[in-house]
Amino acid sequence: MTTKKNSDMGNSYKSHLVAYACDDTGSIGRRHEETHPTYRNEYQRDRDRIIHSAAFRRLEYKTQVFVNHEGDLFRTRLTHSLEVAQIARSVARELRVHEDLTEAIALAHDLGHTPFGHAGQTALNNCMKELGGFEHNIQSLRVIDKLEQKYADFDGLNLTFETREGVLKHCAIHNAKNLGDVGQRFLNKTQASLEAQLTDYSDEIAYNNHDIDDGIRYGLISIDDLLKIELFRVQYDIVNKKYPGLDDKKLIHEVIRRMINVMVVDLIDTSRENISNADLKSVDDVRNCDIKLMAFSNEMNEKKLELKQFLRKNLYQHYRVHRMTKKAADVIEALFNAFMDDLKILPTEALQHCHTLKDKHGDKGTARGISDYIAGMTDRYAIVEYERIFNPRQLSFVNLHP
Ligand code: MG
Numbered sequence: 001m002t003t004k005k006n007s008d009m010g011n012s013y014k015s016h017l018v019a020y021a022c023d024d025t026g027s028i029g030r031r032h033e034e035t036h037p038t039y040r041n042e043y044q045r046d047r048d049r050i051i052h053s054a055a056f057r058r059l060e061y062k063t064q065v066f067v068n069h070e071g072d073l074f075r076t077r078l079t080h081s082l083e084v085a086q087i088a089r090s091v092a093r094e095l096r097v098h099e100d101l102t103e104a105i106a107l108a109h110d111l112g113h114t115p116f117g118h119a120g121q122t123a124l125n126n127c128m129k130e131l132g133g134f135e136h137n138i139q140s141l142r143v144i145d146k147l148e149q150k151y152a153d154f155d156g157l158n159l160t161f162e163t164r165e166g167v168l169k170h171c172a173i174h175n176a177k178n179l180g181d182v183g184q185r186f187l188n189k190t191q192a193s194l195e196a197q198l199t200d201y202s203d204e205i206a207y208n209n210h211d212i213d214d215g216i217r218y219g220l221i222s223i224d225d226l227l228k229i230e231l232f233r234v235q236y237d238i239v240n241k242k243y244p245g246l247d248d249k250k251l252i253h254e255v256i257r258r259m260i261n262v263m264v265v266d267l268i269d270t271s272r273e274n275i276s277n278a279d280l281k282s283v284d285d286v287r288n289c290d291i292k293l294m295a296f297s298n299e300m301n302e303k304k305l306e307l308k309q310f311l312r313k314n315l316y317q318h319y320r321v322h323r324m325t326k327k328a329a330d331v332i333e334a335l336f337n338a339f340m341d342d343l344k345i346l347p348t349e350a351l352q353h354c355h356t357l358k359d360k361h362g363d364k365g366t367a368r369g370i371s372d373y374i375a376g377m378t379d380r381y382a383i384v385e386y387e388r389i390f391n392p393r394q395l396s397f398v399n400l401h402p
Contacts, residue, residue: 013041020280021097022193028161028181031145032154043100046163050104053150053157055111055143061378062110063117063328074217075210077110083210084109087264088202094268095275097194104159105166105199112139114332114375115382118316119325123332124371131367138175139375140167141182147372166196169203190287197294198271205263208307209256215315216252223248229310231303235259266300331386332374338389339370345389346373 014023024042037045050056059078075083085106092102113136114120125134141164145156161181168182176183185192212232215221226232235258239251246254274293280286286293296304315321339346343354343366354369361368377385388394 016096017098018096018280020194020275020283020286022101022162022195022283024098024101024160024162026283030158030160031156032158034153034158041100042160043098043104043163046157046159047100047104047107049157049159050108050111050144053111053143053148055148055376056107058376058378059110059113061380062113062115063120063379074214077113080206080210081107081110083206084199084203087205087260088199091198091202091264091268092195095194095198095272097198098162101162101166101193101195102199102202104163105196106202108140108144108159108163108167109169109199109203110136110140111143111167112136112141112375114139115377115379116325116328116332119328120332120382123329124336124374127333127336128367128371131364133172133175134371134375135171135175136375137167137169138171138179139372141179142372143376147376162193162195165192166199169196169200185287191289191292192287193283194271194275194286194294197292198267201267201294201296204304205260205267208304208311209260209263211311211315212259213252213256215311218320220318220320221314223252225314226310229307231259231262231307235262263296263300263304266297267294270295270297270300328379331382334390335374335382335386336370339373340367346370 014025017023022043027042036042040048056078059081060076062077085103088102088106089099092099114124114134116123121134121136128134143156144159144164144167147155148157149155151158164182165185168179171179171183171186173186176186184190191197212221212226216223216226223236227236232255235255236251238258239246239254243251243254271294274291274295278285278289278293280293343351346354350369350373353372354366357365357369359365374382
């Protein structure tokens with residue numbers, strides 16, 4: 001039996017790609033040079049490193065919208081990331097750009113999220129306001145560039161530029177200046193690769209739709225409410241006509257899967273037209289475009305806006321969600337302040353990390369170390385850590401050890 005090595009497989013996959021896709025053999029490279037993988041392409045190696053990281057495993061116990069322990073059926077950051085990867089790969093395959101790269105970006109895009117979803121991120125950003133701030137996209141980059149500690153030759157996962165570029169979806173200009181190569185496009189006002197752009201849109205398609213599903217399951221929104229939203233209503237009517245009397249569980253799934261499909265098809269069709277008008281010859285042409293070539297149609301953008309506004313009002317600002325997120329924000333703030341007041345209550349490894357950063361960056365370094373420790377926590381770990389620090393009933397010896 002003859003075995004195909006990386007170069008053979010790379011060539012056959014390369015012939016499938018359009019000229020303006022990211023081709024792994026032409027990657028801008030890794031921060032630390034490495035030999036090429038034997039049987040994988042560079043982006044497969046990135047994906048595999050992400051899957052084997054501790055930060056990826058922790059996504060299982062981090063919230064998307066609902067707190068992790070609320071129920072087993074709700075999305076977590078892990079299932080969300082898998083759904084994003086599924087959508088992104090479908091779009092990439094159809095557009096003949098690099099599917100493995102989109103998968104790597106999708107699986108890594110939320111690695112820097114704090115516990116308790118957006119409530120946690122807002123709370124941590126408030127705590128860090130005078131100390132450099134906290135942005136989850138930048139934190140995802142910190143995780144893959146620095147915080148994962150498992151390789152002998154380097155800190156972080158040493159991923160390719162193209163994966164790192166995709167993970168850093170947005171960032172403030174004042175932060176972009178400190179982010180080296182991947183920060184440049186925010187300063188130059190250039191674009192990311194199509195793989196990065198399409199993964200960002202896939203993220204949006206995934207969460208808009210699964211939040212509807214979770215919101216209904218949680219009893220916060222009803223089908224009657226959703227019928228006011230065009231994107232939902234049109235697909236609901238199609239399903240209802242085809243399957244009259246279908247039970248609600250199947251009905252909702254049939255509607256949501258059609259909504260995902262309609263959005264994906266719109267994204268592919270609109271982007272394909274933009275791409276054909278742009279006369280692209282290389283990925284550099286994509287990066288130098290004035291606009292993002294991946295896009296929804298104007299019509300879809302309007303419908304999406306209607307859906308987003310609905311979700312904001314009826315789901316994200318629902319009093320039951322707000323109660324939960326308020327408590328979650330209190331936990332993050334209390335932990336941050338407790339660690340800042342007395343570093344000696346930090347576990348050894350986190351304390352060491354803070355000392356290292358303090359030596360380099362002074363008090364801001366200490367705060368960054370604490371924020372790294374808190375951002376890395378899962379929802380349940382943050383709750384347990386809060387209990388260990390603030391609950392006087394946990395004074396017993398057994399609780400001295402995490
Ligand atoms: Mg996401």
